[in-house]
Structures are given as structure tokens and as C-alpha cells.
Amino acid sequence: MTKSKGLALVSGFIKLIIIGSLIQPMLVGCTQPTENVSKADLNQEIQPTENLVKADLNQEIQLQIDQMALMESKTMQVKVLDIVEDSRCPADAFCVQPGQVTIAFEVIKENSEPEEVELTLRAAQENLAVKNFDGYSMTLKNVEPLPMTNQEKIIQSDYIVTIVVSKS
Helix, strand or coil: CCHHHHHHHHHHHHHHHHHHHHHHHHHHHHHCCCCCCCHHHHCCCCCCCCCEEEECCCCEEEECCCCEEEECCCCEEEEEEEEEEECCCCCCCCCCCCCEEEEEEEEEECCCCCEEEEEEEECCCHHHHEEEECCEEEEEEEEECCCCCCCCCCCHHHCEEEEEEEEC
16 A cells, blocks of 8 residues: 555544544434423423414304314313215305205313214204313304216315304
């Protein structure tokens, strides 16, 4: 091995050590356990995002598929999971039966496992649109848009679901 090759090898090795010493603290920082988070930290102000809507009890809340409402009381979250069924009569047609629309929700209450809830809007059967649990009531008020005869099928992302959550 020539002296210049040996110096290049040592120089490369030194560079590798320096780069490694710079990267190592970043890697260790990523793998170290995080500090315990206090309950006060969990109650920090949460900012609304595209998929998270802050909501008040007893107020109409409009959500789309995969959007979640965080109740201001921070004791409950409600997420729209799916349009299970939409057999409503098109707005521009006359039907013998009005049909129905069923929505699947995920409800997460404080200190509880997530629960899937289905609510249905059907004429003259308001009880299908209400779910009571743990001192709360959730009511499906409206689902838009209505189907149209000239429309193939409503795209899931186009649905707007209106609910009201209240203390019962």
C-alpha cells in the first residue's frame, strides 16, 4: 500500500467517524423513550384540522367520511366511518316508499374502547336515528346530498352527515 493510499484510507475513516458522531445523537434521540405526558398536556388546546372538527354539545355538527368531531367537553369523539346504505328516493322522482340511509360511526368515550354505532334515517321511524349511551344521546339529523335519477351513485366523499350529540 502506498503512503497516499494509506493517508486517503485514514482520512476517509476519520470522515466516517466524524459523520457517525454527528448522526449518532440524532439516532439515539429518536429511540429514547419519551417523557411521561401529564393529563394537563393531554388537555391542551387542540386545533381543528381537515379531519378533526371541534364541536359543542347540543349543536348540529356536519361531518364527511373519515372526519371526526371532538366534543368541547373532550369526553367524546365521533367519527363518520361509512355510508352503509343509501336507498333514499331521488329528489327528482316520486316514490311509493321514501327509502332510508344508514351511516356507520365510531364513538370513543373517555376511558372506553371505541364503539361502532349505526344510525338510520327512515321516514316515520325516528328511533332508528338515535343512540343513547352513558348519559349521552347521538342523533342523525340529515344526510346530503339526496340521490338524483340522472346520477349513477353518490361518491362517498360527497356525503355530508349532520348529527347532534347531547347529554341525556
